[in-house]
Amino acid sequence: MKIKKKWVVAFLVPSTLLFLFVYALSLVVLLVTSFTQWNIGQEIKFIGIQNYVELFTSTVFKAAALNTVKWVLLQSSVHVLIGVMFALVVSRRAKSWHARFARTVFMIPNIISSAAWGMVFLCILNPKFGLLNSIVRLLSQEEYSQNWFMDPKTAFLSVTMIWLPFAATVALIVSAEMTAVDSTVYEAASIDGATYFQTSVYITLPLMKNAIATGTILSATSMLQKLDIILMTTNGGPGTTTINMPLLIYETSMRENNYSLASAQGIILIMMGLVSIGIINRIYRMNKED
Amino acid sequence: MKRKVLALFLVGAMVSSFVVGCGKSDGTDSGSQSESEKNEDIVTLKYATYRVGNHPSAAQEKACLDRFEELYGDEIKLEIEELPSDQAYADKMKVLAASGELPDVVDGKNGIKELAIDNGQAVDILPMLEDDQEWKADLSEDAIQANMSEDGKLYSLVALTQLSGYFYNTEMFADAGIEPAKTWEEFMDNCEKLDAKGHTPLALMTGENCWATNILLAAMIGTNGEAGNEFMNTKYPDTYQTPEVIDALERMKVLLEKYTTEDAIGALYANAANNFMQGEAAMFCNGLWMTPDFENPEKSMEGFSDKVGIAMFPENGLMTTYPEGWVVCADSPEKQDAAMKLLKVFTDAEGQQAAMEYTKDVPCGNNVEITDQFAAENPLFAQMMEDRKGTEYAFATFDVTAYPTVVDSFSKYYPDLVYGNITAEEMAKKLDEAAESSK
């Protein structure tokens, strides 16, 4: 069966218009100004690739890019794994009350606004009265004080833990895709005597490929947008331990007012994202209709 | 055929939903336009403010705006944009500044004033101020000078003097047998004595803009001889790698390591203030506007206001600065005139009075009377007014003298300094780098 061209066009026009409305100007501005010098109240001056040269010699930029890559890798592996496992486990008795409860509770961290979520973690990880230190003190019966967010040794891990375990979005996407799978497949498998574990690993998972790929792409690219929670908790510090590309771009444009340099950083961020998506697509062989 | 009709219908429905939406907004726009055409003499003035919600100055601002409405309500229509939280305010102002569309009156803090000057919107208000000598007399010459540009133009106006020494817990001081220190050696000695008695000496914080910590740092630099004092009164200093800054950073490192609460590194203002107000630290550097909190049972421990003393910094140092204040960005003469009326309401003697009564801001001029009753009700305020006469070193804070990027760098590198990843010299160098990126 072939869908007629006019329908393809008609169905793509609204989304394309919406996309252009929201993103076209930004993309053009980003690309063009990244080759200029642009400050408020001054003429825009074309300076070639000077912004990019400046970036690649900057240590802060290197730190931000490296941290971003680390977070993308962690998010597209550990985070996705947690989400997929959760979806598999919970789907077993999808309609029972405890499955529903678990799914809802797991989702709430993604629902609460980041302004409140950041504050919660500042309090839980507070070295003086925070819950985590109190538990350690209780268990070890010793004086214990760890400044989780500010000790350069633990800062990166602490920030990561604000989002890494909360993979309800991935679980949701995978759960939805499970509904697309013909349930006779499971029935056949269970008749053959396969355990739930075996069915999950050998039958369900391969069928979930598209959903897992989608979840991976969304998780990975979410790391290219993470800003407010870092701004609230560590502000990129100590030093450059937890700075990432979005925070660097925010600082360059909003604090230094250096819009053109921020544009060059933005272009590099987009490149990083395209490469990540490309790799993920290749791994999962997405876009291939079998 | 049927399909085509359906497709057309679908597209039509979408387009019309867009148009209806636009139509709505056009409708209200044209409505307000025709209204203003009816009363041609009504001027619309746009004003953006962050003094809303929980902001300490919210009540004062409301009082001033009410007064404005009463005085000029029938000739000026004030359109207020509320931008809750200081950061949200700065972010939005920067977007508007980049588009040359700042509201007619804005607060110039966080570098907004400089942007308004750069994008050509800021108006030199000196000539208009000169036309109203009565108003000008309400303002101190110092406050006007502080905001004067090098080319003799006045782009912003403020009516308050920011003063800060430090508050201290008199019970803890008595327990340790100490008095507010006269020298920095004595100050460190006091910390040691407090510590020996089991009191945490200082409530410090290095999150946000390092407010309380940087006041203390500024005090150490600003009272360190003539060079240090000049440094702390210089806007955008050439370098932070001076002996005074490095000395102060080294001393601050000791304070952060030994003489403050466990959570000081990375703490927010709220954490540090709470530590002080709950009697968990003996000293806290902040301005007088904090004093109402000491009597607030939702913020301070019971009877706390009776235990608070106020002192100048060692060497008779006092943080004395004038923030940027309000900037006029209106383009037409009518709007500029209206904007000046708004500024007058905020900054004339009556405006200063409101700031003093509601926010405990120190008025910059001499035309506001501090009544005996007010002094009796606000003993800390009264004492500070008395103490400030003996000021030997007056200095500004980093929030006024440094680029926002430098202030930001403080919060990033204090932890590194304390955890021994960098030295005071290296930190000063980092501050220079941050300043460089803003030039």
Next chain:
Amino acid sequence: MKRIRNYIVKVPTFIFVGVIIVMSVVPILWVLVSSFKLNPEILSSTFDFPTGLHIQNYVNAFRVSPIAKYYMNSFFVSITATVLNLVVMGMAGYVIARASFKLKRFFRAMFSLALLVPGAALLIPLYTTIKAVGLYDTRLGLILVYAGFGIPTTLFIVSGYFMAIPRELEESAYIDGSGFLNTFIKIIVPLGKPAFATAGVLQFLTCWNEFQFAMTLTTGHESRTLPVALYYFKSAFASDYGAMFAATVMISLPSIIIYILMQKQIVTGLTGGAVKG
């Protein structure tokens, strides 16, 4: 033997889910308990229960911020933007999943770009665009922008889902002489319900929680949304965290209810065996 094997799988599963749930529950409880606490209690106690039930935080939330007004705006903006996004991207997602045409890869890549443009880089251009078309300070402006933000997520979820479901159902419809549009509305859309519900939940959450653009693209109470209200309690020198958490609870509740409702849509398909070849 089988029982032991069963335990080997069950115990780690139980631990895994248990840890995940505890990690989620603790912060959630923390928010809930704190919404009844005073500022000093929040800033100095670990996990104590409040000294009294300070309902006043909830009262303060209404008194200090325009939260009541913003509820209506948030509902209107979030629901409209979600519907718009689902309609537009449902159409695109279907043809991208099913049709074969030359520029398919291009369109996928183009829409993916929306995931990657940094928010800070969008602020000024979007402000300019919205201002230019006269949608500044309107709810419609926010709706269009939010619908745009959800382009890639919805596209991936919907097209991924359509790729996974068997083609037989639509094909038999076509053979029966059903037209393209008719098939899409009558067969494809109901079939894709779990995907639409999933994408809808995520899109709704995006709209419901977005702060930066809500602030930048509006000026007055008429078009602002709930996350802005949250910031009325966050002043640098006078944050009222109790009221902020109270507001957080109130702001989160509608999202949680919507999630629970939508979840039913996602799960019903699961055992219903919606698609049988």
